[in-house]
Amino acid sequence: MNLLTEPVARPAADLRVTRSRRSVAWTGAGALIVVVVLARMPYMVHSGTTAILAQAFIVLTLASMWNLLAGYAGLVSVGQQLFVGLGAYFVLILAIHGVSPFQALPMAAIGCGVAALPLWWLVSRLRSGYFAIATWVLASAAMLFIERFPSIGSGSGMPMPGLAGYGPVLLSAYTYWAALAVTVAALAAIYLLLRSKLGLALTAIRDDEVAARSSGVRVGLARLLVFVVAGVGCGAAGAVLAISQLQVQPSAVFNIQWTAEMAFATIIGGLGTIEGPILGTAVYMVLQQTLASYNAWYLIVLGLVAITVALFARRGLWGLADEHLHLRLFPVGYWLRD
């Protein structure tokens, strides 16, 4: 007796492989409209509102990068404040030498990507949990190193030069646009990255590292690339932060709080999806704005929510929504349909 049934032969023409169950066109058009509306914001709302939005963009960029690290490459870094701080200080150093902070921003981001290479060489020697603390040590060491130089403000930091020429309204609008540009570029880069061959490799690593390795995925190289991209992204966010704060202070830019915020926002929103960090950042901003007058309470609440989500709803809020709606704002996977 044959225990295995013959697979039902079906003509291949019956199956179609698509990126999404629904048409991508409307989400693409929707994304474009959202970006255009957001870009018009400085003409429509007060600078207080754009400042809050700029802060949200910084967190969203950071969360998206952390999601790439932890959600796809399986790298839990608790030292991403290292790149936030480096990005801020690269802008400061360039601005001291006469470069406009806004022009220094992309250079600072690239500088962070370059710095990520030797740092990866150091931390990639350790696995999972020890990798996590090693990144933290690097961030701490980098802060102590930078504090040694009086020309960039030692331990107390210094105001950002090169911004005095802008009027307050123009400066807040430029800062907002810089934050928006960084976020759009970060999300677009991650989207394209995940649709590429690297994305396929990363998705394989996310689902099963051993299986990915045995199928010929070069796990180490994929992780290196992700670490560098995350360095660039977090560096760019740090550069925007330095411009929006009008000053750079080591203990503020190298603060573990940045990693806590990006990690919690990602986990709450949903690890391993592009949409998760967006939803998580929204939750973060609501909590942060509501509890703003209660000091660090928003971080405590955020941490407790993140722990709860990590234990009981592992795919986050977006995962909960996805189970019922099968929605993809950023289609990076494939659907088979008849």
Add this chain to the structure above:
Amino acid sequence: MTWVNAIIQGVLTGGLYALFACGLSLMFGVMKVVNLAHGDLAVVAGYIAVGVITVTHIPVLWSFIIVVPVMAVLGYVLQRTLIQSSLDRGVLTTLIVTFGLSIVIENGLLQFFTANTRGIGSGLALVRDSFSLGPQIQIAYLLVVIFAVAVVVLLGLQYFLSASRYGRLIRAVADDKEAAQLSGADYRHVFGIAAALAFGTVALGGIAYGMYAQLDPTAGTDTILLFAFAAVVIGGLGSLWGTLLGGVVLGVAQQIGAQINISDEVLAGYLVFLAVLVLRPQGLASRRTQS
């Protein structure tokens, strides 16, 4: 003479760092848990000690009789609930949960106890006084006591793990928890016991730190967790006596750094940590290479 002094001070502070590190090493060795809240829990233990001393007026040095069991019970309970359920869901969840715990504890302490620093027993002769060895070498009694406590704790842990019934269970479960389970050992309970032991050492570390320096909510990560981790890596992952060697090397590096420039104390320690990571990633005490 100042260099000799720096080395002696460094070796003695190494005892404190070993006290921080052995719990971290134990948790990783047995449960494969890297507890990112390790340092914050030590600070919690320090605050409990401050509270116990204020309320009960027991002698400062005896506060550990209350704090160590309290932390051990907390360790058992945390392991059986939060840490075990995150372990069941994978390494990633464990890291996220302990990191979340670290941030929640640190900011919680900030909210309830402010950023003010608190010392333990700062009026005691033991904490204040020192003896001299030669003209330029002043050795604090406290550091000698802490070093001795660290050695006793490591000896005790080694004896417990190699000779006692629970120690054998812990080693069996650490080697292969499924096989141990098949032989009738409830690995969750054994994990709880190991966590209780680790948290006991955390309590001692927290009290010692509160006497040696000043407790504040951020000390848990900035100092205790990172120094403990550096000591573990320098000494060699998974080696109990390696934590003492790592702690001593870290302490000496910091004191020599402080001799060169007082603000370079911590950075010098990290540079040695990075050098070990580059040149000997398996650690100084460990012979086998890290897999």
